[in-house]
Amino acid sequence: METMSPQGALLTLCISRLPGQSLPRHAWAAEVLVEQLWACSVEVGREDWRPLLAPMIDRGTADARRVRGEVWELARCGALEAAGIGRMARFTVMPGAVEASESVAPISCSDYDVVTCAVDQLTARLFACSK
DSSP states (O other), X not given: OOOOOHHHHXXXXXXXXXXXXXXXXXXXXXHHHHHHHHHHHHHTTOGGGHHHHGGGEETTEEOHHHHHHHHHXXXXXXXXXXXXXXXXXXXXXXXXXXXXXXXXXXXXXXXXXXXXHHHHHXXXXXXXXXX
């Protein structure tokens, strides 16, 4: 597995905490995850996350092109696997990707409150859309 960026490592950690360790390939799912990370970092008082997330943010919202590029780069380097078609299309975290991302992501265990908040928000949104 190739080395991932700090932003890619963070996305991998988040996706690994989603149901099924996978992210739907809906055009908006990855962007919502990044927007939730941005919002939750403020909500839980972790402004120090801003520099990590800033490359994927444009004017306070997720930069779709950059976020999608990061996700596709994770798939290209072997951290995520694209699978399924149509409504079942998803990116699944590959074995070993979480361990690789933990060594790259500049976050500690105490930072997981931001990740938990963002993952919970995206999970709720995905659940609501599935009904």
